[in-house]
Amino acid sequence: VYEYPKSHEAFKRALKVIPSGIYGHQGPSEGCYIPHDAFPLFSSRAKGSHFWDLDGNDYIDYMCGYGPNVLGYSDPDVDSAALEQLKKENCVTIPSSIMVDFAELLVDTVASADWAFFAKNGSDVTSLAVITARAATRRKKIVFFYGYYHGVYPWTQKLDYPGILEEDVMNNLYVNFNDFPALEKLFSDHKGEIAGLIAQPYMHGNFYDNYFPDDGYWQKVRKLCDDHQVVLIIDDVRAGFRLDLAGSDHYFGFQADLICFCKALANGYNVSALCGKESLRDVVSSLTFTGSYWMSAVPFAAGIACINKLKSLDAPRLFHDLGTKLTEGLTAAAANNGFHLIASGPPSLFYLRLADDDSLILHQQWIAECVKRGIFLTSHHNHFINAALTEEDIKKSVEIAEDAFHTLRK
Numbered sequence: 186v187y188e189y190p191k192s193h194e195a196f197k198r199a200l201k202v203i204p205s206g207i208y209g210h211q212g213p214s215e216g217c218y219i220p221h222d223a224f225p226l227f228s229s230r231a232k233g234s235h236f237w238d239l240d241g242n243d244y245i246d247y248m249c250g251y252g253p254n255v256l257g258y259s260d261p262d263v264d265s266a267a268l269e270q271l272k273k274e275n276c277v278t279i280p281s282s283i284m285v286d287f288a289e290l291l292v293d294t295v296a297s298a299d300w301a302f303f304a305k306n307g308s309d310v311t312s313l314a315v316i317t318a319r320a321a322t323r324r325k326k327i328v329f330f331y332g333y334y335h336g337v338y339p340w341t342q343k344l345d346y347p348g349i350l351e352e353d354v355m356n357n358l359y360v361n362f363n364d365f366p367a368l369e370k371l372f373s374d375h376k377g378e379i380a381g382l383i384a385q386p387y388m389h390g391n392f393y394d395n396y397f398p399d400d401g402y403w404q405k406v407r408k409l410c411d412d413h414q415v416v417l418i419i420d421d422v423r424a425g426f427r428l429d430l431a432g433s434d435h436y437f438g439f440q441a442d443l444i445c446f447c448k449a450l451a452n453g454y455n456v457s458a459l460c461g462k463e464s465l466r467d468v469v470s471s472l473t474f475t476g477s478y479w480m481s482a483v484p485f486a487a488g489i490a491c492i493n494k495l496k497s498l499d500a501p502r503l504f505h506d507l508g509t510k511l512t513e514g515l516t517a518a519a520a521n522n523g524f525h526l527i528a529s530g531p532p533s534l535f536y537l538r539l540a541d542d543d544s545l546i547l548h549q550q551w552i553a554e555c556v557k558r559g560i561f562l563t564s565h566h567n568h569f570i571n572a573a574l575t576e577e578d579i580k581k582s583v584e585i586a587e588d589a590f591h592t593l594r595k
């Protein structure tokens with residue numbers, strides 16, 4: 186099994202010069218990385234479906250940089266498009282016209298999009314969406330579904346989190362996903378006050394089995410938003426382009442007013458996009474919203490190559506098939522050793538949980554045994570499939586998982 190002396194040495198250095206050493210999901214203080222000593226902390230290179238840590242250990246990677254790795258690390262087509270653009274220009278005083286090419290491609294690809302506005306991170310575009318909804322309606326309140334994640338800006342955080350003010354979250358309203366009567370009641374209790382509803386296309390949060398909208402749910406929500414003139418925002422930052430290249434709203438048979446993309450947009454190059462309906466174009470035009478790097482040309486070139494390649498591969502179908510094969514193999518490996526492994530959510534973004542393990546410790550130990558043997562999974566977060574994953578990778582992953590279950594049983 187793997188050991189991580191170089192990772193731990195680098196982490197000691199990191200703690201001296203970087204707050205918490207590694208921040209965000211990837212930090213060892215976060216709940217996804219338990220037990221902490223089972224995980225590598227720094228990578229050294231990545232190619233296709235694999236990455237290697239600082240100690241040279243090789244992983245088949247099912248986290249995909251938490252989503253951006255959609256075609257495979259260092260995809261040759263995306264990297265050569267980016268490199269060609271880099272030779273010409275990148276971050277310049279006025280934008281490159283490749284920005285227009287990318288916006289045209291998104292408007293052609295995404296069913297609900299009449300325009301595209303680019304930024305860098307998912308949080309940039311979820312925030313832009315909320316500001317747009319408020320500017321369009323001149324109302325304050327935003328509806329969230331419990332179990333949501335829409336980034337890290339203050340409006341998305343909880344009142345008991347350090348540094349968050351009551352004022353930051355006092356206009357947030359919360360309701361359970363799939364409970365349509367509760368949503369109807371919330372809308373009528375706050376008639377004329379709700380600017381927007383922001384939601385992931387299905388529930389893919391941490392620490393619960395991921396689940397889908399009930400039949401007809403989104404269609405009813407769409408109509409309710411229309412009736413109350415509430416802006417319907419879909420946060421497709423995580424699921425976007427893995428379920429449906431036309432958008433996850435299209436996948437579930439409705440149209441959002443605004444849809445947020447980021448992770449799978451450019452295979453790891455830094456760009457996000459808010460796409461939206463014609464009716465909101467002038468509102469977005471009126472906002473004060475931009476950033477130093479938001480019009481950099483290299484990520485636009487990468488994004489064009491990425492979306493075109495996803496189309497030519499029929500990537501959502503591929504992800505579904507690979508994810509199904511993998512999760513069937515993992516659940517069978519569990520059953521062979523007397524465990525019940527539950528895979529939830531779509532196979533392309535599968536979420537894993539060991540049943541009969543309320544303390545979560547067994548699950549965390551199994552994940553740790555897998556990581557130490559070369560498949561990179563995390564506890565309590567969905568995983569991601571990428572297009573470079575091979576049948577051989579899946580076969581090896583199932584063997585490692587089986588070995589890890591065997592160790593767990595002992």
Ligand code: PMP
Nearest residue numbers: 306307308334335336420422423
């Ligand atoms: N929304 C969702 C659904 C996400 O998964 C994420 C990122 N995990 C975000 C928003 C925020 O994106 P970013 O981290 O790029 O700001």
